[in-house]
Amino acid sequence: MNGTLSLYVMKFGGSSVGDIERMQRVAGRIADKQDEGHRCVVVVSAMGDTTDDLIDQAKQLNALPPAREMDMLMTTGEQISVALLSIALHGIGRNAVSYTGWQAGFRTDETHGRARINEIVPRRVLEALEREQIVIVAGFQGMTLDGEITTLGRGGSDTTAVALAGAIKADVCEIYTDVDGIYSTDPRIVKKARKLKEISYDEMLELANLGAAVLHPRAVEYAKRHQVKLVVRSSFNHNEGTVVKEEARMEQGVVVSGIAYDKNVARISILGVQDVPGVLAQVFGKLAEESVDVDIIVQSGVQNEQADFSFTVALSDLARAKEVIEQLHASLPYREVTSEDNLVKVSIVGAGMVSHPGVAAQMFDVISKEGVSIKMVSTSEIKVSCVIESGNLQTIIQALHTAYNLDSAEQAFVGGPKDRR
Ligand code: ASP
Ligand code: MG
Numbered sequence: 001m002n003g004t005l006s007l008y009v010m011k012f013g014g015s016s017v018g019d020i021e022r023m024q025r026v027a028g029r030i031a032d033k034q035d036e037g038h039r040c041v042v043v044v045s046a047m048g049d050t051t052d053d054l055i056d057q058a059k060q061l062n063a064l065p066p067a068r069e070m071d072m073l074m075t076t077g078e079q080i081s082v083a084l085l086s087i088a089l090h091g092i093g094r095n096a097v098s099y100t101g102w103q104a105g106f107r108t109d110e111t112h113g114r115a116r117i118n119e120i121v122p123r124r125v126l127e128a129l130e131r132e133q134i135v136i137v138a139g140f141q142g143m144t145l146d147g148e149i150t151t152l153g154r155g156g157s158d159t160t161a162v163a164l165a166g167a168i169k170a171d172v173c174e175i176y177t178d179v180d181g182i183y184s185t186d187p188r189i190v191k192k193a194r195k196l197k198e199i200s201y202d203e204m205l206e207l208a209n210l211g212a213a214v215l216h217p218r219a220v221e222y223a224k225r226h227q228v229k230l231v232v233r234s235s236f237n238h239n240e241g242t243v244v245k246e247e248a249r250m251e252q253g254v255v256v257s258g259i260a261y262d263k264n265v266a267r268i269s270i271l272g273v274q275d276v277p278g279v280l281a282q283v284f285g286k287l288a289e290e291s292v293d294v295d296i297i298v299q300s301g302v303q304n305e306q307a308d309f310s311f312t313v314a315l316s317d318l319a320r321a322k323e324v325i326e327q328l329h330a331s332l333p334y335r336e337v338t339s340e341d342n343l344v345k346v347s348i349v350g351a352g353m354v355s356h357p358g359v360a361a362q363m364f365d366v367i368s369k370e371g372v373s374i375k376m377v378s379t380s381e382i383k384v385s386c387v388i389e390s391g392n393l394q395t396i397i398q399a400l401h402t403a404y405n406l407d408s409a410e411q412a413f414v415g416g417p418k419d420r421r
Contacts, residue, residue, distance in 0.1 A: 006171035007129075008033060011043040011139065011161035015178045016235035017081055018048035026176075026235060027088035030134060034094065041125060041135045041168065043161040044085055046077025051154070067112035071141075071151045075101070078138035078157070086136050096134040099124060101160065104135075105167075106142030108150045115142060115150035117159070120167040129168075137164060158219035166226035173228050175215065176235035181242035182207070182214060184406040185259040190398050192407040196257065198243045203257050204230075206349040206383045211262035220244070255352035255359055256404035259397055262345045263390060265295070266318040267375060269310040270325060272335025275302050280309070282332060283325070290324050292317045295345075296378040296387065306335070312376060312387060315341055343375065344393050347385040348400060360384045366403045370395055 010030060017023050026044075033040050045051075054073050058065040082098035089096035105121035128135045139157025142150050152159050158175060165173035180195050182204065187193040199207075201224035208217040214232060223230050223244065233241025273279055280299070287294055292313055299309040313321045318341060325337050353359045360377075363384050367374055372395075376387040388396060401407055 005037045005039070007039045007041070007168065009041045009043060009161050009165040009168075009170045009173040010176060011157060011174065012045065012176045012235055013157065013178070014045040014048055014050070016176050017044055017085065020084075022235075023047070023081075023084055023088055027085060027092060027094075029176075029235065030089065031092055031094055034134060039129055039132075041129070041137065041164060041170065042085065043137050043139045043157055043164060044078065044081040045139050045157040046074075047081055047084075050077040050080070068148065071112045071149050074151050075138070075141040075149055078140055082136045082138045086134075089134055089136075094134055095132065096136055097128050098136040098138070099128075100138045101141030102143035102149070104137040104164065106160070106163075108142035108144060108152070110144050110146075110148065110150070112148075112150055114153035115144075117142060117152070117163050120163060122164065122167045125164070125168060153218070155216040156218075158216040159222060162219045162222045162226075162228050162230065165228045166222065171229070172231055173223070174231045174233060174241070175219075176233060177214060178234065178236065179214060179232075180234045180237070180239050181232050182244070182258070184257070185397055185401055186261070189261075189394055190259075190401050192401060194406070195239075196242050197240075198245065199257055200351050201244060201246060202382055203349050203351055204244045206347070206380070207258050207260050210260035210345070210347045210349070210383070210385070211264070215244075254350070254405055255356045256348045256350035256400075256406065257352070258349050259400050259404075259406070260347045260349065261393060261397060262347075263343075263393075264315045265312050265343050265345045265387060266315045266321075266339060266341045267310055267312050267343060267387065268318070268321055268325065268337065268339045269308060270334050270337050271308045272306045273309065274333045275305050275307045279307075279332065283328065284311075286324055286328060287313075287321060290320060292321045292324065296376045296385070298376055310376065312343075312345070340375075342390050343387050344390040345385050345387050346393070346396055346400070347383050348404065349383045350404075351382050353382050353384075362403065363400065366399050367396055370399055372396060 012026050030040055086096040086098040104125050107119045108115035108117050125135050139160040140152050162173050182196050182199055183193045185193045205220045208215050208220050230244040231241045295312045297311040372388050372392045374386045378385045
């Protein structure tokens with residue numbers, strides 16, 4: 001026996017249940033947890049690339065498939081997983097029961113494709129636990145009050161797990177994936193990247209939003225709001241993972257906890273804009289209307305009543321964003337629009353920054369010593385992001401990793417590519 005008995009939510013991502021053999025291994029892992037005396041609620045994603053494959057099939061039939069039907073389609077992936085996992089558990093003599101999202105009580109709003117959870121009524125889950133069953137719940141899905149099936153957005157199974165853990169007051173929510181935990185930076189880029197023992201919700205939220213794909217940002221938000229203790233660990237080994245919680249223990253001299261990067265970034269500059277009130281509102285209002293998210297915005301000096309400004313968007317939105325700006329030309333006189341797409345946004349994140357002035361200055365210094373120019377900057381209380389040319393990514397991350405004392409030979413990277421979202 002291993003400590004006190006606890007109620008666990010264990011979430012397994014698509015690659016962890018990617019084939020029958022892996023499914024079998026996951027079943028064994030759950031059985032082990034039960035043998036330690038714990039109660040288990042398990043959330044699973046669709047096997048491997050199932051969700052992507054289903055989307056591909058739909059698109060072959062219809063370039064613009066209705067969102068309602070897509071939800072009907074995509075939710076089948078997780079249903080297959082829960083049924084097979086329960087069948088596997090029965091096969092090794094365990095009493096398990098599988099539930100769809102709606103059976104488990106996930107009530108959502110009506111936004112097909114990215115629904116929000118309004119309420120969880122986990123009556124059946126709790127009753128099954130009373131019967132000492134292992135409960136397997138389909139991730140990523142719910143139902144509206146009208147009985148329409150919805151999905152929570154790509155990668156939404158993390159959110160299912162965390163939300164369920166909150167609703168049934170689980171002691172821990174373990175996210176099993178194909179990496180060992182949260183790393184100080186991407187181990188594929190920096191050899192000396194190391195696994196963090198702990199990280200705070202706020203830091204994790206920044207990292208998740210900045211492109212660290214291990215955890216879904218919405219799940220982290222949920223965990224913070226409901227104070228759900230998260231553990232991110234590998235489903236392929238028994239190494240200790242990373243604990244995500246309110247106050248992470250700060251290591252001596254560590255001001256920056258992690259370095260993230262995002263290659264999905266492009267910069268648009270609008271040059272020679274008439275400097276009249278309301279210009280920014282017009283541009284960014286229109287972009288918002290077209291669902292183009294804008295990240296960093298910089299306006300430079302005004303000359304001859306003309307201003308230049310630049311902003312970043314996701315690279316995948318670049319074409320659409322430029323179209324929107326071109327459409328505005330009639331009502332918004334400007335000289336020229338330019339764009340750059342060979343960029344990357346590098347960010348340092350650390351709760352320790354709040355009490356350490358000069359962290360940003362140090363970052364600029366490190367980057368400039370490498371002879372790289374910074375195109376744009378944005379900051380929050382616990383993060384600094386710089387946009388640079390993507391060719392310099394590796395050098396810069398390596399230099400920052402060393403400069404902020406993150407190097408250590410402690411732990412090598414184990415595991416394959418990240419879970420696909
Ligand atoms: N299967 C869904 C997806 O691929 C949900 C998940 O994996 O979390 O997005
Ligand atoms: Mg998936």
